[in-house]
Amino acid sequence: MDAIYKLIQHYAPKIPDLLALALAVLLPIAIVMGVFLTVFALLTWVERKALGRIQNRRGPNRVGPVGLFQPVADGLKLLTKEDIVPAAADKVVHFLAPVLTVVPAFMVLAVVPVAKGFVPVDLNIGVLFALAVSTGSVLALFMAGWASRNKFSLLGAMRSVAQVVSYEVPMVMAAVVILMAAGTLSSVGIVEAQRGLAGWFVFKPWGLVAFVIFQLCAMAEVARTPFDLPEAESEIVAGYHTEYSGFKFALFQMGEYVAAITMGGITVTMFLGGYLGPGSDLPKIGWLVSAGWFFAKLGIIVVINIWARGTWPRVRVDQLLGFAWKLLLPLALVNIVAMAIWHFASNKLVGWGASAVVLAVAIVALVKINTGQTFEKRSYRFIS
Amino acid sequence: MIGKGLMDGLVVTAKNFVGSYFDGNRKERLFTYQYPEERMPLPENSRTFPFLVYDGTPDQMRCTACKVCETECPPQCICIVMDRDANGKPLRRPTVFDIDTSVCMQCGICVEVCPFNAIKMDCDFERSQYARFDDLITHLPTLLKSNEYYHQIKSAEATRVDATRKPAKKPAAAPTPVKPVPTSTDMRTEDERQAWQRGYQGEVGAGEIVWPPVVLKKQSARTPLEQSVSSAPAANDVPWHDSGIELEKRMEMAKERPLADKLMAAMAQVDCQACGYDCRGYANALASGESKDYSRCAPGEEPTKNMLEKLMKEAGKI
Amino acid sequence: MTIVFLTLSAITVLGALLAVTLRNLVHCLLALVLFFMGIAGHFFLLKADFLGAVQILIYIGAVAVLILFAIMLTRNISGTEGGRGSLGGAWWLGVGIATTLAGAMCVFVRRSDLVSKLPYGATEEGVVKEIGKLLVTDWVVPLEIMAVLLTAALIGAVVIALEEEKKR
Numbered sequence: 001m002d003a004i005y006k007l008i009q010h011y012a013p014k015i016p017d018l019l020a021l022a023l024a025v026l027l028p029i030a031i032v033m034g035v036f037l038t039v040f041a042l043l044t045w046v047e048r049k050a051l052g053r054i055q056n057r058r059g060p061n062r063v064g065p066v067g068l069f070q071p072v073a074d075g076l077k078l079l080t081k082e083d084i085v086p087a088a089a090d091k092v093v094h095f096l097a098p099v100l101t102v103v104p105a106f107m108v109l110a111v112v113p114v115a116k117g118f119v120p121v122d123l124n125i126g127v128l129f130a131l132a133v134s135t136g137s138v139l140a141l142f143m144a145g146w147a148s149r150n151k152f153s154l155l156g157a158m159r160s161v162a163q164v165v166s167y168e169v170p171m172v173m174a175a176v177v178i179l180m181a182a183g184t185l186s187s188v189g190i191v192e193a194q195r196g197l198a199g200w201f202v203f204k205p206w207g208l209v210a211f212v213i214f215q216l217c218a219m220a221e222v223a224r225t226p227f228d229l230p231e232a233e234s235e236i237v238a239g240y241h242t243e244y245s246g247f248k249f250a251l252f253q254m255g256e257y258v259a260a261i262t263m264g265g266i267t268v269t270m271f272l273g274g275y276l277g278p279g280s281d282l283p284k285i286g287w288l289v290s291a292g293w294f295f296a297k298l299g300i301i302v303v304i305n306i307w308a309r310g311t312w313p314r315v316r317v318d319q320l321l322g323f324a325w326k327l328l329l330p331l332a333l334v335n336i337v338a339m340a341i342w343h344f345a346s347n348k349l350v351g352w353g354a355s356a357v358v359l360a361v362a363i364v365a366l367v368k369i370n371t372g373q374t375f376e377k378r379s380y381r382f383i384s
Numbered sequence: 385m386i387g388k389g390l391m392d393g394l395v396v397t398a399k400n401f402v403g404s405y406f407d408g409n410r411k412e413r414l415f416t417y418q419y420p421e422e423r424m425p426l427p428e429n430s431r432t433f434p435f436l437v438y439d440g441t442p443d444q445m446r447c448t449a450c451k452v453c454e455t456e457c458p459p460q461c462i463c464i465v466m467d468r469d470a471n472g473k474p475l476r477r478p479t480v481f482d483i484d485t486s487v488c489m490q491c492g493i494c495v496e497v498c499p500f501n502a503i504k505m506d507c508d509f510e511r512s513q514y515a516r517f518d519d520l521i522t523h524l525p526t527l528l529k530s531n532e533y534y535h536q537i538k539s540a541e542a543t544r545v546d547a548t549r550k551p552a553k554k555p556a557a558a559p560t561p562v563k564p565v566p567t568s569t570d571m572r573t574e575d576e577r578q579a580w581q582r583g584y585q586g587e588v589g590a591g592e593i594v595w596p597p598v599v600l601k602k603q604s605a606r607t608p609l610e611q612s613v614s615s616a617p618a619a620n621d622v623p624w625h626d627s628g629i630e631l632e633k634r635m636e637m638a639k640e641r642p643l644a645d646k647l648m649a650a651m652a653q654v655d656c657q658a659c660g661y662d663c664r665g666y667a668n669a670l671a672s673g674e675s676k677d678y679s680r681c682a683p684g685e686e687p688t689k690n691m692l693e694k695l696m697k698e699a700g701k702i
Numbered sequence: 703m704t705i706v707f708l709t710l711s712a713i714t715v716l717g718a719l720l721a722v723t724l725r726n727l728v729h730c731l732l733a734l735v736l737f738f739m740g741i742a743g744h745f746f747l748l749k750a751d752f753l754g755a756v757q758i759l760i761y762i763g764a765v766a767v768l769i770l771f772a773i774m775l776t777r778n779i780s781g782t783e784g785g786r787g788s789l790g791g792a793w794w795l796g797v798g799i800a801t802t803l804a805g806a807m808c809v810f811v812r813r814s815d816l817v818s819k820l821p822y823g824a825t826e827e828g829v830v831k832e833i834g835k836l837l838v839t840d841w842v843v844p845l846e847i848m849a850v851l852l853t854a855a856l857i858g859a860v861v862i863a864l865e866e867e868k869k870r
Contacts, residue, residue, distance in 0.1 A: 053404040053405065054397045056400055056403075058414055090728075093728070129755050132756070132758040133758060135759060135762065139732075158774065161770065165763075168763060308394075311390075
């Protein structure tokens with residue numbers, strides 16, 4: 001932001017100060033929104049195509065070359081659809097919910113460093129801000145489910161609240177390790193801390209564990225398969241957005257996808273070295289190369305997401321919550337200890353070995369504890 | 385090993401993904417038919433709506449307007465009018481053959497009952513229209529399709545049919561110009577349509593009918609038929625020669641007549657020629673002992689067959 | 703800056719007022735969230751980014767959701783049952799208590815040396831670091847007490863849940 005302001009002042013000194021300031025504020029927003037909305041549109045196409053191929057189908061291939069304009073057609077269709085609000089619905093809340101779903105998703109984008117020297121707002125608490133804001137979507141989902149006055153919607157909303165609140169905890173705990181390693185909360189600072197050969201945090205034992213935990217939690221947070229219980233079609237129709245149609249529905253989809261992308265962006269920033277990569281420091285074209293690196297890494301995360309979605313079935317509610325509280329959370333706590341060992345180890349090799357051993361023991365133990373339990377036959381209190 | 389199942393799943397989907405792009409037999413892998421461009425071969429027995437088969441040119445249609453299908457059709461969606469020459473002499477072919485596709489339930493009973501293999505079930509399912517009431521009633525020109533087409537869609541069945549059929553008769557020497565008869569599309573007003581509907585169900589008296597079937601039935605009752613074909617031993621007035629009259633009533637009418645007339649009264653009175661004669665001719669043949677097979681009246685079905693058997697036994701012919 | 707402050711304050715006060723006056727409990731909760739957002743905005747305005755983010759993370763992400771669960775377990779969410787207005791007859795008592803509390807807090811905050819001890823004026827980068835250091839040095843005893851308290855609450859919750867299990 002400041003850099004743009006300076007650039008404007010440098011190249012066009014005649015522009016009035018206020019206008020320059022406004023430009024400096026609006027330009028990054030426009031760029032980020034434009035780029036990520038395009039990525040969102042493309043992602044819907046890529047996802048449908050990839051899921052199709054995974055299931056030996058062709059995927060969309062009618063609109064435009066290889067179906068590339070399918071998102072446009074979808075958007076137009078959803079725009080022209082009738083907007084139905086249930087008669088018993090809470091009109092105001094019903095209207096606000098889809099809007100509030102999109103807002104946090106885009107707010108997180110503010111702190112994602114997309115390229116070298118390009119981050120809309122370099123907050124010194126960047127990662128914390130991202131984690132905090134992304135929790136805001138819970139309320140939007142709950143509002144949607146509650147305002148619809150529909151049992152399926154309410155069930156979906158309750159599921160999503162329980163899920164997001166549960167996965168928030170191991171997610172933050174996994175992020176803590178990265179903050180400890182980088183010594184800063186700033187997203188740019190975290191990226192810069194991963195410089196050097198194999199400097200990415202994912203290449204360290206604690207980093208790998210934290211990456212897996214964080215990635216799983218991110219998938220749960222944005223309710224993607226295998227954690228898509230809030231909108232499980234086979235169980236509760238479409239969950240919280242059962243009663244939404246037309247563009248409000250599109251907003252929910254958009255919020256979900258943009259949240260998935262931004263979560264991927266945060267993951268890339270924290271574990272995969274963000275925009276860093278060979279050539280990202282070159283003068284003149286460094287920003288372009290670094291942006292390429294960022295989006296390439298984001299692509300990897302997206303592929304993992306789609307692959308998982310195309311492969312794994314949905315988990316049960318008890319499995320979902322048990323997984324978060326009984327496996328991920330203890331593991332994340334042990335991971336912090338491992339990080340501490342690494343930090344205080346006399347040399348790197350000892351740190352590597354010690355933290356790896358601690359984590360391996362913890363994983364084996366936790367898996368042992370968590371498996372092999374059998375459930376009694378369920379008895380229902382109110383049904384004889 | 386925990387998580388092995390998850391990993392195996394990932395491998396399977398990855399193989400599918402890569403294989404769908406690079407596999408040698410990826411055409412088989414991607415089982416989707418790109419519908420408008422490629423089509424799935426339809427099973428031999430798939431059926432949509434009926435159509436009429438002709439041999440060679442559309443003049444040589446197999447249908448003889450015997451109206452068996454019209455009578456048998458459970459939802460009553462077929463309307464047939466026999467063609468006539470200038471003298472009112474029936475020609476063995478329909479001038480109107482309408483099928484109301486909005487009523488047709490695609491049961492295929494018309495195919496079962498047709499003595500001439502003239503009506504068959506089509507496989508054409510692309511019948512959507514832009515307007516709501518377009519082409520709901522299919523007329524004769526649309527219904528007529530060649531035997532080659534029949535071979536094309538149901539080759540095994542068509543070959544079977546061809547084997548059982550007699551070699552195609554020579555076409556009628558001079559195809560008489562077809563009289564303009566109102567078709568269902570000519571019924572523009574709602575009244576006309578309703579009148580047709582009522583007349584179709586045989587509930588309306590003479591006069592108010594504009595639609596031909598009933599009018600023709602009245603005529604057929606009045607007009608003596610087929611003198612040329614029959615070497616008539618009996619009187620020419622045959623009041624029972626109307627397929628609208630029930631079998632019992634017809635037998636009542638012919639009670640005092642000679643055997644040939646009684647036999648004729650037992651026939652279905654549609655002159656369909658399924659037996660190889662018209663009704664009069666078949667009766668004469670049976671009476672004269674030229675033929676002993678009393679089971680050949682296809683439109684009359686069991687009642688006629690039983691009645692003929694009874695009559696023949698009484699007369700000592702069999 | 704004053705405009706931003708006034709707007710934020712208006713939003714905050716509006717949210718607080720709505721939270722206590724609306725009849726529908728879920729609407730009250732959403733108004734409360736608005737109020738939390740306003741407070742977070744104030745923190746950001748005061749350059750206390752860390753506190754602002756924590757406000758959002760904890761109050762909106764956790765407290766509001768907790769209240770939400772509590773509300774979902776109650777009857778009469780829409781506030782249509784029962785004849786009493788949302789402001790009870792003893793509303794003046796509530797106002798009195800709130801005013802007294804607020805006044806007392808103002809007085810004590812002004813008098814205490816807490817303000818001078820806070821890393822006020824530290825560099826932006828340093829705020830988090832300073833808070834962290836203070837938490838594990840000067841304020842380690844309160845921190846640990848709080849941790850013990852929370853652990854006790856957690857164990858208590860587990861025990862209660864387990865008993866429920868046994869009864870069945």
